[in-house]
Amino acid sequence: MKHHKFAAFLAAAALLAALTSCAAEPAPQTASERDVFAMDTFMTMKAYGDGADKALEAAEARIFELESELSVTEADSDISRINSAKGAAVEVSPDTALLVGAGAQYWQDTAGALDISVYPVLREWGFTTGEYKVPDSSTIAKLLKNVCGGEISVSGSTVQIPADSEIDLGALAKGYTGDEIMAIFRENGVSSGLVSLGGNVQALGSKPDGSDWRIGIKDPFSPDENMCVVSIADKAVVTSGNYERCFEADDGKVYWHIIDPADGCPADNGLVSVTIIGSKGLQCDALSTALFVMGTDKAQTYLADHTDVEAVLVTDDGRLLYTDGLREKLDITGDMPSEVIARD
Numbered sequence: 543m544k545h546h547k548f549a550a551f552l553a554a555a556a557l558l559a560a561l562t563s564c565a566a567e568p569a570p571q572t573a574s575e576r577d578v579f580a581m582d583t584f585m586t587m588k589a590y591g592d593g594a595d596k597a598l599e600a601a602e603a604r605i606f607e608l609e610s611e612l613s614v615t616e617a618d619s620d621i622s623r624i625n626s627a628k629g630a631a632v633e634v635s636p637d638t639a640l641l642v643g644a645g646a647q648y649w650q651d652t653a654g655a656l657d658i659s660v661y662p663v664l665r666e667w668g669f670t671t672g673e674y675k676v677p678d679s680s681t682i683a684k685l686l687k688n689v690c691g692g693e694i695s696v697s698g699s700t701v702q703i704p705a706d707s708e709i710d711l712g713a714l715a716k717g718y719t720g721d722e723i724m725a726i727f728r729e730n731g732v733s734s735g736l737v738s739l740g741g742n743v744q745a746l747g748s749k750p751d752g753s754d755w756r757i758g759i760k761d762p763f764s765p766d767e768n769m770c771v772v773s774i775a776d777k778a779v780v781t782s783g784n785y786e787r788c789f790e791a792d793d794g795k796v797y798w799h800i801i802d803p804a805d806g807c808p809a810d811n812g813l814v815s816v817t818i819i820g821s822k823g824l825q826c827d828a829l830s831t832a833l834f835v836m837g838t839d840k841a842q843t844y845l846a847d848h849t850d851v852e853a854v855l856v857t858d859d860g861r862l863l864y865t866d867g868l869r870e871k872l873d874i875t876g877d878m879p880s881e882v883i884a885r886d
């Protein structure tokens with residue numbers, strides 16, 4: 543009898559142990575996934591939770607809606623209508639007004655490093671078409687006269703730029719798209735999700751098991767490999783690198799798609815890769831491009847004054863610089879020497 547009771551006790555204890563271990567380790571959830579090609583970028587999305595399928599459907603529709611408003615090549619997009627308005631005010635969607643306004647604001651905030659009106663210069667280099675060439679300096683000088691970041695105005699839902707200027711939102715659009723997808727995920731009850739939009743990665747929450755997402759950052763000197771891995775939850779990780787959309791010219795030099803508005807040439811101020819980590823995709827995207835243009839010294843000064851984002855910079859002489867907030871979050875996997883950017 544006594545023996546039986548003990549056996550029953552053991553069975554109950556075993557059952558309890560099984561139940562508690564179930565509670566501690568929920569069955570792995572399966573992800574709903576979707577791939578989209580838009581904004582000239584291969585995009586992947588992954589979501590967990592009851593509303594995941596609905597969320598992915600809505601996110602895909604939103605991506606195409608944003609593309610049709612913001613595209614610089616589609617003739618009836620808001621941006622094309624602004625660019626062909628010859629200086630007149632143009633009525634645009636709330637998305638376009640918000641992003642053009644952000645472009646004007648970041649121009650000011652980054653001392654002109656981010657300038658959405660650099661587009662005609664970018665086109666002359668062939669970065670918009672893939673028909674690459676090195677323009678002669680008089681052509682660049684002529685085009686630079688109409689680069690006018692300080693003269694872009696947004697008032698309510700209308701946008702106005704100078705008659706001979708043209709804008710493009712390539713530096714901002716994917717960051718904003720990431721923010722919009724996160725909002726759609728949240729509205730649909732997604733508990734955990736990850737999107738990759740080219741060089742932009744953005745996460746909702748942490749992984750379904752509660753641990754951080756681990757995001758690899760490419761080695762700009764060997765872009766098939768990662769140089770480090772950053773652990774994040776609820777953050778965007780946005781990289782601008784000199785290895786994306788670049789070409790080697792007859793002069794043997796490599797030119798890339800981030801233009802320094804100061805001279806109309808690919809920005810070559812000491813940095814070859816800039817990654818910004820923060821809670822807003824739009825801000826991270828704007829700053830990844832802008833700090834790339836600023837270069838090694840000015841980017842570090844900017845980061846010292848703006849502690850709401852973290853950053854990983856790579857210099858052209860092969861040093862990896864990262865902000866002190868990443869000390870516990872960054873695994874350096876390559877053999878680049880690293881230094882911490884101190885901030886008070």
Ligand code: ADP
Binds near residue numbers: 800
């Ligand atoms: P990607 O487009 O590869 O994600 P970025 O976010 O760094 O990379 O944005 C680069 C894009 O921004 C370019 O393709 C171009 O459309 C635009 N651009 C290039 N230089 C500048 C600049 N100085 N200011 C604003 N936009 C720029």
Ligand code: MG
Binds near residue numbers: 712827831
């Ligand atoms: Mg950018």
